[in-house]
Amino acid sequence: MIDLRSDTVTVPSPAMRAFMLEAPVGDDVFMEDPTVIELEQTIAKIFGKEAALFCSSGTQTNQIAINVHVQPGGEVICHEESHIYKYEGGGIAKNSGASVRLLQGDRGRLSASEIEKWINPAQDVHFPITQLISLEDTANRGGGAIYDAQVLEKISDLSKKLKLPLHLDGARVFNALAENAMPAAQYGQFFDSISVCLSKGLGAPVGSVLIGSHEFIHKARRVRKVLGGGMRQAGIIAAGGLFALKHNVARLKEDHLHAKALENALLKCTFIEKVVPVQTNIVVAILKNAEQRDLLISKFAEKGIKCMAFGPGMIRMVTHLNISQQDIDYCVNIIEKM
Numbered sequence: 052m053i054d055l056r057s058d059t060v061t062v063p064s065p066a067m068r069a070f071m072l073e074a075p076v077g078d079d080v081f082m083e084d085p086t087v088i089e090l091e092q093t094i095a096k097i098f099g100k101e102a103a104l105f106c107s108s109g110t111q112t113n114q115i116a117i118n119v120h121v122q123p124g125g126e127v128i129c130h131e132e133s134h135i136y137k138y139e140g141g142g143i144a145k146n147s148g149a150s151v152r153l154l155q156g157d158r159g160r161l162s163a164s165e166i167e168k169w170i171n172p173a174q175d176v177h178f179p180i181t182q183l184i185s186l187e188d189t190a191n192r193g194g195g196a197i198y199d200a201q202v203l204e205k206i207s208d209l210s211k212k213l214k215l216p217l218h219l220d221g222a223r224v225f226n227a228l229a230e231n232a233m234p235a236a237q238y239g240q241f242f243d244s245i246s247v248c249l250s251k252g253l254g255a256p257v258g259s260v261l262i263g264s265h266e267f268i269h270k271a272r273r274v275r276k277v278l279g280g281g282m283r284q285a286g287i288i289a290a291g292g293l294f295a296l297k298h299n300v301a302r303l304k305e306d307h308l309h310a311k312a313l314e315n316a317l318l319k320c321t322f323i324e325k326v327v328p329v330q331t332n333i334v335v336a337i338l339k340n341a342e343q344r345d346l347l348i349s350k351f352a353e354k355g356i357k358c359m360a361f362g363p364g365m366i367r368m369v370t371h372l373n374i375s376q377q378d379i380d381y382c383v384n385i386i387e388k389m
């Protein structure tokens with residue numbers, strides 16, 4: 052089976068497993084796990100930040116960040132299709148008692164002018180106090196769309212001017228960095244906190260990291276503990292992330308080329324209305340006849356290709372490090388024949 056449902060389906064390579072097996076470990080709640088410490092210091096340095104915190108998932112890193120930045124009754128500004136709102140089980144309300152202001156924006160992205168319009172006047176007691184701006188780069192529901200550096204700079208300037216923290220859900224931030232060619236340490240300066248998934252295109256089996264200042268990470272560490280996320284000999288899984296940062300970042304462009312090839316093949320299909328222009332590793336296709344979505348997915352499955360329903364009349368294919376050039380050639384051939 053060629054599994055294009057998500058980049059979360061990647062499995063650790065034999066080399067990654069060997070590295071994990073050998074990793075030195077200790078009790079990370081005592082902050083004595085050398086591998087976790089190395090991972091946290093490595094990723095903080097990559098983004099030009101002081102500190103980081105290894106967590107079980109990207110949902111956990113996002114939810115911790117929100118909890119640190121926002122007080123109950125405060126408001127988070129994010130895109131209406133953002134992961135923090137749509138796919139985290141109502142965690143903003145449940146964990147942090149916060150309100151959300153959901154904005155529309157091109158392919159999951161926001162602009163500084165749109166954000167500025169929706170910042171509530173703090174002196175008016177009617178309104179929840181705006182306390183956080185959260186962005187997603189790349190934007191999953193936007194078909195892997197990337198932010199322009201200039202747009203991020205404007206949003207970052209706005210957040211600094213208003214003293215509003217800016218969080219990045221960077222589940223796929225390395226896919227964005229592979230294309231926008233910004234040095235990560237410079238990119239990191241736009242944000243107060245960054246969440247990065249190690250278990251997607253980077254190919255580690257488990258884990259995400261939250262990145263920020265010493266003060267922020269100290270607070271985040273407490274929230275992680277409260278949520279039951281303090282792990283003991285976590286180095287054995289953190290090692291997968293460390294290995295991924297060393298070996299699986301530079302190759303991400305390959306996945307983007309593969310996604311482009313799938314896009315081009317889908318564009319030739321008579322039953323496809325539109326493909327969201329591919330920028331990274333996510334391909335979203337919109338069918339002419341929405342009713343045929345599940346039939347199409349099962350036709351692909353019969354040919355050994357797994358893809359995912361992505362809303363009414365939409366399918367998603369995601370490329371990743373377990374998809375080879377040969378797999379892509381096969382998929383292109385199947386798609387063009389369909």
Ligand SMILES: *Cc1c(COP(=O)(O)O)cnc(C)c1O
Pocket residue numbers: 107108109110111113134135187190191220222223248259
């Ligand atoms: C996958 C993902 C996350 C985190 O998901 P987990 O499964 O909790 O690790 C967060 N944001 C985006 C945009 C994602 O795609």
